[in-house]
Amino acid sequence: MTEADNATRIVQRGLWFEEFELGAVYEHRPGRTVTEADNVLFTTQTMNTQALHLDAAYSEGTQFGQRLVNSMFTLSTVVGLSVAQLTQGTIVANLGFSEISFPKPLFHGDTLYAETKIVDKRESKSRPGEGIVTLEHTGRNQNGDVVAIAVRKTLVQKKPS
Numbered sequence: 001m002t003e004a005d006n007a008t009r010i011v012q013r014g015l016w017f018e019e020f021e022l023g024a025v026y027e028h029r030p031g032r033t034v035t036e037a038d039n040v041l042f043t044t045q046t047m048n049t050q051a052l053h054l055d056a057a058y059s060e061g062t063q064f065g066q067r068l069v070n071s072m073f074t075l076s077t078v079v080g081l082s083v084a085q086l087t088q089g090t091i092v093a094n095l096g097f098s099e100i101s102f103p104k105p106l107f108h109g110d111t112l113y114a115e116t117k118i119v120d121k122r123e124s125k126s127r128p129g130e131g132i133v134t135l136e137h138t139g140r141n142q143n144g145d146v147v148a149i150a151v152r153k154t155l156v157q158k159k160p161s
Helices: 036-045 056-060 071-086
Strands: 025-033 091-101 111-123 130-140 146-157
Touching: 025 071, 036 071, 071 111, 071 130, 071 146
Parallel strands: none
Antiparallel strands: 025 111, 091 146, 111 130, 130 146
């Protein structure tokens, strides 16, 4: 038996229902620099033929002057950045999203950072051992500009007894 066999082992997990603190803001790091390949792959995989995401020549003639990162990729990445810290292995289900907005565009080469504020939590009335946590996710670019906001309700496990 080696010393490593006797070492304390810690498994990465999200928070149990009881650990979510109302009003707390979790900053999710590191961020994610978005590439052209990310945007084109996601856009084509999801059958989104919007020229603003795929056609550089067209996009140069718009008010943005370049292609935009697909907003659904932005939303997915903001939520994804929160998983390891908040919900890895403790979430039961996503219950829904609301109040989704994209105040500013995200471009190829931008780095996306996420933070999550805990805006509500309550015990489930129908599912003992679980609770409903409402999260407000915010995505910012490398300059601190807000590029995405989404409110998400989740069903989360309580700490096992």
